[in-house]
Amino acid sequence: MSVNQQAHAGPPYGQPQPGYQGYQQPAYGGQSLPGAPQSQYGAYNGPMPGYQQPVPPQGSLRAPPTSGAPPPASGASHPSGHVAYSQFEHGDVQNGIPASAAPMQRPPASQPFLPGSAPTPVSQMSTFQQYGPPQASVQQLRNHMAGMTIGSTAASAPPPAGLGYASVPPVSGNFSATGSGLYTPSSASQGPPLTSVSQGLPLAQPPFPGQTIPTQRLPTQVPGFTPPPPSTGVGPSSYPPTTGAPRPPAMPGPPLPGQTVAGPPSSQPNHVSSPPPPSTMAGLHPGPPMSGLHGPPPPTHPPQPGYQMQQNGSFGQMRGPQPNYGGAYPGAPNYGSPPGPPPPPKRLDPDSIPSPIQVIEDDRNNRGSEPFVTGVRGQVPPLVTTNFMVKDQGNASPRYIRCTSYNIPCTSDMAKQSQVPLAAVIKPLATLPPEETLPYLVDHGESGPVRCNRCKAYMCPFMQFIEGGRRFQCCFCSCVTEVPPHYFQHLDHTGKRVDFYDRPELSLGSYEFLATVDYCKNNKFPSPPAFIFMIDVSYNAVKSGLVRLICEELKSLLDYLPREGNMEESAIRVGFVTYNKVLHFYNVKSSLAQPQMMVVSDVADMFVPLLDGFLVNVNESRTVIASLLDQIPEMFADTRETETVFAPVIQAGLEALKAAECAGKLFIFHTSLPIAEAPGKLKNRDDRKLINTDKEKTLFQPQTSFYSNLAKDCVAQGCCVDLFLFPNQYLDVATLGVVPYQTGGSIYKYAYFQLETDQYRFLNDLRRDVQKEVGFDAVMRVRTSTGIRATDFFGAFYMSNTTDVEMAGLDCDKTITVEFKHDDKLSEDSGALLQCALLYTSCAGQRRLRIHNLSLNCCTQLADLYRNCETDTLINYLAKYAYRGVLSSPVKTVRDALINQCAQILACYRKNCASPSSAGQLILPECMKLLPVYLNCVLKSDVLQPGPEVTTDDRAYIRQLVTSMDVAETNVFFYPRLLPLTKADVDSDSLPAAIRNSEERLSKGDIYLLENGLNIFVWVGVNVQQGLIQNLFGVSSFSQISNALSTLPVLENPFSKKVRSIVDMLQGQRSRYMKLIIVKQEDKLEMLFKHFLVEDKSLSGGASYVDFLCHMHKEIRQLLS
């Protein structure tokens, strides 16, 4: 169709276009590798010659490109006015100047709808309807176009059966155990050999005598243990259920409360009723039992180097298998053990192995009281679980950047030897607590931010001013650059500029620069962004009450669009689309008495049938918008349409933003697999039989490349997509999620959405999503000092070259994990520097650069590396790495690789850093003593080892979610927080002390809360006092507690208030509103809850912490021998 084709017929991005010769080439062109697709952005790090013409710029080459020609070597003008620079001799792509650069110019983002150049769609292409009571003036403009019928003719017709008509699911608790019996872990009776551990061990010597290290970072020695002999070894492959075991089919059944993570739990006879089979103990030198089964636990965190598990002939408590659990490895194949009941096991005492709770508590106690001052290079920040204040004194706050290690090996060989990944988890627009200062906005005037001539790094505290302040030497590439006259300042006797403390870019780790027009697309300052709300009005969406809910909410929510600083109203314009098999656009121009609808039924070639009146200012069009939102639920109340399209919806939003020449965000509310005839049409290809086969990866891959291409177009326009899904069955999250994922957007999923129980959560998510800080049209580049460079990136974004991370939108919750590799030697003297520069458009349309700098130490001793690691960040990286791996490798391969890498990390420490000790001891570096327990949580997560109740969509959803998580989120996601509510002090603001995630820590007489960032469970023991039940639930007995509650009743007593305040506090800490699930002990839902008791064996075959630690020890020993 004409409009669309017009747009598509436009010249490719990066090429000039007739009619735009007058625009200067945008100067933020990026680096492009030969053969790589051209960056939409090109480098924003300063003008570069086009890749096609790698010729040094000739200074004044700013002539407009001629139509159709490849981009000329223009745009070479440096934003700060420098033209001649020597980057062309520099071959280092990352740190040096790019040898080649993509063309910087971007065509006008959208085709202006000029008379003649664009059709007037309304008259040609769409059904134009004036509606609103009376809806008489329907104007049928094209006969072949299906107009929207707004009559009541359909009212009495029953909805056709078929897809999209899944019956309203029963409420939670009513489901039957459909899957029961189908999922049978293989014999659990051959658990792995168990080991015991001693308590009260001799303290080992500090491995690094003479080194001064902060107490809480001291490697600690921990009781060691002897690993099982290899012959009975349980390899990683034995954790998952064997491939041959057929999985139960996806449960068609009823919904359940815990939808975000899991489908309906199936009852698992093996889980509950198997008598605990005894396991063999191997490799132990059983000594006398330790003093008393109930003796005090040993100190779990002695202040010694190395966490060492010793085998000294005595061992701790003998524990039976965990209650209700089968052998140590449900699902584990037999590994050469004889059949028949082995002798009763002796367990490694869980109290003697590293405790996450203890580590978290110790860090809180040691580091929670003092502010973290960022003035010192290579400082390890407090843990993400510690509340602390940050004072920026020259390095970025850990709220913006966290690293796997703050001390980087000097050489690549050393890094390889340790196998410790060098990565930074970056959250460029992170929200700060109110008491911390937001980054200052710095304006360097017309010439733009002062930058290194060669590598384009931005002025920062590590630049060295020389020659009395007339030049500065770059801390990243050593190039010397003239200080622009307007920026000149004298130096004091220490060589510091006298205005050091007056300039954020000289004294702080994080700040912003105002970008000049050179940093803008097409060398035009951007327009304020737009939000387009696109609502599925097919049968399911209407029937569930969702459409009405959304419309009601938007009426008030539109008053809370993001606004800049103290601006009175938001600059963001809004637009509205509804859709099923066709799309309905709405004219909400302020001058109209009633909104007008235009229907586009030709979804094969999407276009926007109106320009004027589609995107409007909320205040100006308030009454028309309100009228529209009142009418939408009525208009579609009797719809019979069950089919939906999806890609055309995104295309429509994209075209609208193009037409308006702005960036923006689409909020799409969608219910079903898009099976209607249209581009991007999908088929149901869910197949659980693929699990544990080589084809399992296809479940995570999109079923068509259509959406990747669409995402690319969206990124080019700065069109970010946030997707709210309300599925009653499979809708292929792996495919529908491609565009949100690659545009930097978010996905929210509310399976079996029910108004009563889910609306509060959905509305909270929607409110937060609409209001949160977001940058548009963003490009991020991480520069590093010579010796290392960013080589790999994880997160929700698009990359068209190897260095620039592009995001149509980047909000305050999104994280990008960046991996670094050596390309040269580093020196201990100079350390290593990172500079993350994010170019983005603010919600008011201002183009800005946010800069974060971080300086790290470099080391020649492996011990220094291990002493300055951060395990939480390491896990964040490893999880993202693994979750990407499942796209291309069998899941088992991914799991094995993770185990192997971590075993190598720990073996290297053992071999090179730990004090001599017997081979039977497991010695863990203090900073990594939680690596095994956390790694095990990643290994048995739903993506890598799904239980039978986890749907394909759940896995795809979690996979994408985790990829954008920050360190705090991955920490609680993989190792949930478990709080004994009945131990809470109702008179204080504090939380009760957390306990470890194991069933044996739960008491029948208590109530617990477990949160993982997506769900909050409230678990009630069968013996809880009646008074407590009355106070919390308002009912008189355990049996009367309803597990259909989605919120706790508001009761006027201290316990109720305290628990609700804890829940509110936790909700406030997370980026998504967590689903509240009430679990009664011994109730069916308890299966779901137990899934999150991650120190225990999992139903899906995941090892318990104790067993996994034994396994890791064995792996390490094998590496050492």
Ligand SMILES: [Zn+2]
């Ligand atoms: Zn430089």
